[in-house]
Amino acid sequence: MKQVTDNVYVDTGLRGCNPGFVITEEGIVMIDSPQRPSDTLKWRDEMKGKGEIRYLINTEPHPDHITGNFFFPETVVAHQGTREAFCSLSVNMIMDRIKAIDPEELPLMEGYFLKAPSITFSERLFLYLGHHSFELIHLPGHTASQIAVYIPEERVVFTGDNVFHKVQTFLHQSYPDEWLRSLKRIEDLDVDLIVPGHGGVCDKSYLKEQASFIEEWTEAVREAIRQGLSKEEAQAKISFLDRYPMDIGLAARGPEVQRMNVERLYDVLKGR
Numbered sequence: 600m601k602q603v604t605d606n607v608y609v610d611t612g613l614r615g616c617n618p619g620f621v622i623t624e625e626g627i628v629m630i631d632s633p634q635r636p637s638d639t640l641k642w643r644d645e646m647k648g649k650g651e652i653r654y655l656i657n658t659e660p661h662p663d664h665i666t667g668n669f670f671f672p673e674t675v676v677a678h679q680g681t682r683e684a685f686c687s688l689s690v691n692m693i694m695d696r697i698k699a700i701d702p703e704e705l706p707l708m709e710g711y712f713l714k715a716p717s718i719t720f721s722e723r724l725f726l727y728l729g730h731h732s733f734e735l736i737h738l739p740g741h742t743a744s745q746i747a748v749y750i751p752e753e754r755v756v757f758t759g760d761n762v763f764h765k766v767q768t769f770l771h772q773s774y775p776d777e778w779l780r781s782l783k784r785i786e787d788l789d790v791d792l793i794v795p796g797h798g799g800v801c802d803k804s805y806l807k808e809q810a811s812f813i814e815e816w817t818e819a820v821r822e823a824i825r826q827g828l829s830k831e832e833a834q835a836k837i838s839f840l841d842r843y844p845m846d847i848g849l850a851a852r853g854p855e856v857q858r859m860n861v862e863r864l865y866d867v868l869k870g871r
């Protein structure tokens with residue numbers, strides 16, 4: 600866990616997403632939580648020494664962001680689409696993922712259930728605690744219900760997985776055109792720091808690189824379609840694995856993620 604501004608803490612060294620929290624005069628607001636139950640429990644204990652937890656915000660519905668909700672009795676806030684995406688998840692799916700990471704984690708998950716967000720919004724939601732404001736902004740891209748959490752008093756934005764800083768980008772449920780527009784909107788925020796969904800904390804200078812990687816991916820698949828390649832042929836041909844490492848613990852999934860990215864972009868570009 601690292602303090603990145605006066606009141607903002609982030610951990611970019613865990614397997615899973617980058618969880619963070621903000622300390623306000625009226626308690627703690629969390630942004631996502633660690634994926635591995637033992638990390639979440641450690642995280643929860645460390646936070647308890649700093650104040651009362653008030654809210655947990657989910658930036659998207661992928662398991663590496665929402666698995667830990669179960670460990671927090673507090674109110675979960677997210678986009679309405681993230682709540683709806685909980686229908687496509689199952690306890691078994693989450694258990695299988697954790698088992699694959701480390702079977703010794705399973706006893707910590709006794710009684711596990713999927714804890715869905717209970718406060719949702721569609722375009723924008725403001726939360727005020729003490730002298731802090733949290734602006735939750737719908738910015739579709741990595742997923743349809745992706746949000747950013749902008750905290751002007753700390754000059755920080757949590758972008759979730761719309762930013763993968765110097766690690767492989769997952770496009771398997773993406774909307775590439777919307778994603779590029781969302782990156783432009785992040786560019787307009789008055790911030791010094793970006794907390795990405797994966798990879799180290801960065802600043803706005805990285806947004807261009809993230810955008811051009813999405814453009815390159817899209818162009819490679821568009822070119823394959825132009826050449827008449829089938830989806831399978833495109834999957835066999837296209838890989839950007841040499842560009843960035845996979846995030847922590849995911850190296851073995853590299854080739855699969857490339858195939859998932861091609862499949863998604865192929866379908867998007869074919870209008871399916």
Ligand SMILES: [Zn+2]
Nearest residue numbers: 659661741760
């Ligand atoms: Zn994700």
